[in-house]
Amino acid sequence: MACVQRPGVRSDGLVVRNLDSAALQLQAAALYRRVFAYDEPDVGLSPPLLATLLRNGGSAIGITGPGDELLAFAYGLPASDDTGVYHYSQAAVVAPSSQGLGLGRLLKHAQADAVRAAGMRFMRWSYDPLLSRNAHFNLSVLGAVGRWYVDDYFFRQGSDRVIVEWDLTAAEAPATPPQPDRVPAPASWGRAWREGDRRWLPIPADPAAATPALRSAVRAGFHEFLGEGLAAVACVRCTGDTSAYLFAEHRSAA
Structure with a gap:
């Protein structure tokens, strides 16, 4: 079952949503490189990977502001070991201009909601x-x-x-x-x-x-x-x- 987040509009105008469009996925790839200061052309985040995760039980969730500008996003995948099944959150990324505003917490809880809805109890990350x-x-x-x-x-x-x-x-x-x-x-x-x-x-x-x-x-x-x-x-x-x-x-x- 996919970890799908139902779009939700908050009173402050922020929208929690899946990265289910090419435009949002491209924004995510650009934000990823900017936040982690990756300059090498062979290091980055693949937009098709985000689509694949959404289609195959993973998560790719973002927070947008005015004009559908992507302010933060997280993505992950289902995983397992000898203890059972869990969701591995590979990265959570917040734009520098939006850090310190609680978006990281909002993002992780939105990802957790999607993981729970998919029937999993645990998340892990590093x-x-x-x-x-x-x-x-x-x-x-x-x-x-x-x-x-x-x-x-x-x-x-x-x-x-x-x-x-x-x-x-x-x-x-x-x-x-x-x-x-x-x-x-x-x-x-x-x-x-x-x-x-x-x-x-x-x-x-x-x-x-x-x-x-x-x-x-x-x-x-x-x-x-x-x-x-x-x-x-x-x-x-x-x-x-x-x-x-x-x-x-x-x-x-x-």
Whole structure:
């Protein structure tokens, strides 16, 4: 069954809709290249791929503004492993001029609605573990949990990714995630510590501060805590320059 989103017009004039026209698909390809700053001609998003996803159980959902200008979009595909079937969201893209307006959250929930309507319970996607804003959005805002860590996800060095799972039947993330008992300083980035049954892993709030050594330390911290059967359940801002992952036990609802 296709993950189809019924068009919906909001009071602010935004429209949530499928990318089911050549014009919208071309806009998506252009927005993709602009947001990710891809200059190479052989790197980009294929408009026919978006059409194929819509025709074959995937998702290709966008948000348009006045004049049908595409402001944000997401796309994904059905997938499976030994745990069952899920929807893998490959990318969510928001125009620079529209960031910080809540479109990312609107987009992911629209995609989730389409996935639920197609009969699936779980969504997954990946992100760079040193992007604290993405981590906060995925874990602390949406309520997804980081269950897996894949070294060199894209088969190239420096492309480690956290794989999150979003249970579409679960309650929303708590409004105020817990904070660590101590305030981590930049000198503690990548140095994990334990507080009772919780585990914390501090990272820089600005990804530009990440070094190869820090990436290696974060990789080791994730492998240690996930190997204990824990999951990354939140990412909170501790100070102006430091965020921290919270790891704890987490089980999906039956």
